[in-house]
Amino acid sequence: MAKKTVTKKKSTKDNAQDFSKYVRRFWIIFTGGVFAFFFMFLLASWGLLGEMPDYTILENPKTFLATEIISSDDKTLGKFYLDDNRTPVDYEELPKELVEALVATEDIRYYEHSGIDFRGTMRAIVKLGSGGGASTISQQLAKQLFTKQVSSNKVQRVFQKVKEWVIAIRLERQYTKEEIIAMYFNIYDFGNNGDGIRSASRIYFGKEPINLNMKESAMLVGMFKNSSLYNPIPSRNPEGVKNRRNVVLAQMNKYEYISEATKDSLQNTELDLNFSPESHREGSATYFRAYLDKFMKDWIKENPKPDGEKYNLYNDGLKIYTTIDSRMQHYAEDAVGRHMPRLQAEFDNQNTPERNKTAPFLELDTKEIEKLMNSGMRRSERWRVMKSQGKSEKEIKASFQKPTQMSIFAWKDGQPTEIDTVMKPIDSMRYYKSFLQPGMMSMDPQTGHVKAWVGGMNFRHFQYDHVKTGKRQVGSTFKPFVYATAIDQLHLSPCDTIPRQQITIEAGKYGNPEPWTAKNSDGRYDGFMTLKAALGSSVNTATARLMDKVGPEPVADMAHNLGITSDIPIVPAIALGTPDISVYEMVAAYSTFANKGVYNKPVMVTRIEDKNGTVLYQFTPETKDVLSAEVAYTTVNLMQGVVESGSGSRLRRTWGADQGIYKKIMTGYPYELMNPIAGKTGTTQNQSDGWFMGMVPNLVTGVWVGAEDRAAHFKSITYGQGASMALPIWGLYMKACYADEELGISKGDFERPANLSIEVDCSKWEGNGDDAANPDDDLDGVIDF
Structure with a gap:
């Protein structure tokens, strides 16, 4: 006969003991997590998770600032910089729409937290990041200023996040909300030498930040997500840039910064860029800026800082006030641009190979032209570079006879343009010698x-x-x-x-x-x-x-x-x-x-x-x-x-x-x-x-x-x-x-x-003789020679 198994039921007392065990474990884990969280904060603040900025650095964050060239009518003619074309602006120089677009898109509770948005952080943890990131504007600024992007290693990423939190809190204590926003706009790289909001607004829209309108502000704020992906120039992703701008406008509508009608109206508009590149070879007064570069380097040699260190023309954010009037400079460049292509067209017409076999040279024979071209070769940048590389004269001369891919200058319909072509360097030299030049x-x-x-x-x-x-x-x-x-x-x-x-x-x-x-x-x-x-x-x-x-x-x-x-x-x-x-x-x-x-x-x-x-x-x-x-x-x-x-x-x-x-x-x-x-x-x-x-x-x-x-x-x-x-x-x-x-x-x-x-x-004078057509009208006042 089989044995009957008897199962004992747990008593209420036993169940209570098991539950309390789980509660204790929960609180131990929770307390341990909180302790670990704050301990990591302490470790980060002590610099044990990596170097942290001290308060003196927080007061003066190290950023490279371009030297600005300012006209007599207070316009920026250009800048001197190596990597960072950055000129900071104050909060008062930012339009209201730009600030609202940033807050609506990046950190809607910006004015409520002290550097860390705990609600956003908990949402990101619960949704594993699928509901959006939790970085506040202050954290993003901390990342831009004081931390570097690490590998995809999760532990390292956690450490970096903690460091960002610590620095964000310190920034909030050190600066006002308005100052943090200005710093964030000033530090960000918008691409195409658009370092900071001032450079970006000038490069993409040809205006100062304070003059940006709603849709321009939205496009620039949209670039904070990824300035490389949402870069309007070159327009590899025009629809993506426009869509990202429209997301920003939608966020502004969601948080009632703009109406539904305004959102719909602006979303249907084009980007309307006014691309004005800022580089050493483009923009206004380029030749003057080249002169100024040498002037400043000579001045820097003779005028060190109080501590004996030399000023850095490209990083120290100097301001050079010049006598050039931006309006007159524009009129001068426009006058040259209007006349030279017409004059050049007539010059080319008179110096075609059909009319002149030695074009563009007149009255020179083959040997004289060869001598002229040889002299030009020796003065060229190609010769200098190859000579510094240890190339022989024979090798250098041979390189001038090798067809090369290049972009050459040309006038087209009265406008300067570049033509991509394949040409021997020696032929390009002769081609450029055919151009008339102004001063x-x-x-x-x-x-x-x-x-x-x-x-x-x-x-x-x-x-x-x-x-x-x-x-x-x-x-x-x-x-x-x-x-x-x-x-x-x-x-x-x-x-x-x-x-x-x-x-x-x-x-x-x-x-x-x-x-x-x-x-x-x-x-x-x-x-x-x-x-x-x-x-x-x-x-x-x-x-x-x-x-x-x-x-x-x-x-x-x-x-x-x-x-x-x-x-x-x-x-x-x-x-x-x-x-x-x-x-x-x-x-x-x-x-x-x-x-x-x-x-x-x-x-x-x-x-x-x-x-x-x-x-x-x-x-x-x-x-x-x-x-x-x-x-x-x-x-x-x-x-x-x-x-x-x-x-x-x-x-x-x-x-x-x-x-x-x-x-x-x-x-x-x-x-x-x-x-x-x-x-x-x-x-x-x-x-x-x-x-x-x-x-x-x-x-x-x-x-x-x-x-x-x-x-x-x-x-x-x-x-x-x-x-x-x-x-x-x-x-x-x-x-x-x-x-x-x-x-x-x-x-x-x-x-x-x-x-x-x-x-x-x-x-x-009775007969003044000042009419060249009638030179004999009077002899009064003849100079005694």
Whole structure:
């Protein structure tokens, strides 16, 4: 018979004991967890889970700040930086919509917690992260500032999270909520050199943060999720960027920052980017910024910090206040951009291989061109790099003959562009030598402040600066220095009459090794003309006679006193502009005439500040008296004749399609500048260089145009003269400056000195002879030679 099994039921007492056992275990585990949690906090705060910032670092978080270049009208021209293009802004400079978008999307309880959102943390734990992360804005800032991304190791990630919590709490104690938000916007990398909200808003929308609208703010906040994935430029993921922006707008609607109607309306709009890259080779005033880079490095060498350490141009967040006016700089760059493609098109038309087998060079044979190209190779960056790598000369030369993938500069429909092509480096060198280049500088003569600086056509492809570094023959723009010397020494009047006849200065005079004869470009040598008409028509024989009267040495001294630092040979030929001089020097010299004979050294930087606003440098004006106000005014009066009836008179006209051979480059240039203007055109031998120096009482601007090599030039003077090459840029620039009335560019006359003893009103003379078309109308006032 089978045994019956009897099962005993547990008593109530036993059940209670088992339950209490589980309760005890729960509390032990819970207490242990809480203890472990706080113990980890202690370990983290003691730095045992990794290095932690102390309070001094929390007060001044270490971030690299770009040096900012600021215009005279308080606009950012550009920045100097290596990795971080960051310029911080204060909370007050952030629009309300931007802050609301951040809070709604990243941390809705931001104003309620003290660094850690425990509700969000518990939600993330319960849902294992599927309901979204729990990082607060303060934690995300802590991660950006003081912790580094670790591997996917879960233990290490937990340790990092604890460190973020500790730092977040410390940040909340150290800073206000508003300061933390500003720091977070300032620290984040938005891609494309958009380090921080200020750089990002300028790069993606071309505006300051305070001017961002709702949808722009939403797009930038959307990038916090992943600035690489949601990067609008290049637009690898345009729909993703737009969708992410719309998620931010939806969050703003969810938390009642915006209405449903506003959300729906904005979600249906495009991104409307205004991509304005900020790099060393792009943006505004690139050539000026390149000059400034060298200026600052020299300044840093001579001006260490109080502790002896050198300032870092790229990381210390310096502020450089310059004299450049952003509006005038834009007008100057626009004038160059409008004229140069037209001029280049005509140059290319005249220098096609069909018309010129040695294009773009004229009058050079094969051997001369080969020599020129070999010289260019040795000066190239390719040669320098390969030489530093230990390559032989044979290997380097061979590399110039190997077809290479490259992007080259070109004009397309009047706009600069890049063309991807395969070309031999030697062919690309010759291709680039076919481009005409500009140099332009504009300066206030009364203060010396440089207002605009265009050193070339496109800094990405042509980095040589034609304002201060480049020096070229100045042609007839040198003649006013001869006239000023003669006026100063001989007390001449613009109304005095001078013979047009040919003149030869014999060998030995003034140390001249050979006889020197000046020739007029029009071949005319008959009759007489006033000094004003002679300069206006740029008559060479007249200038040569004045040179013979005063001598080349006083003329060279005059030029040097006016600010010319380049070498000037003491020979009669300098009268016609044979010296090589920079645009920078010429503008400063002409400014002395406009400033009543007082020379002001050009000023580009007014002050330098550190990131805290402490002034480190304040410029001191450098001035000197060169001429009497009477001589300066008389010289200006002479140069007014250039615009009134001479080679600069095109500024008075409206150029239309009926202007004959000039219509290709002049059409659409309605200057009609009828106010008093003094100036001088300049054209060098073989039409290699075209100049125009123009001035009004409070602005002097010089323009040069020419090719890299003098062997590349226009065949005839029709287009190869200063009035065709350089003057149009000046006219377009001044037209734009006058249209902007806020600039206050003078339309008045030059101030006449009190008690002027030199007669400048030639209408008072019975026969004034100032009409170049009628040179024989009077002989009164003929200079005694």
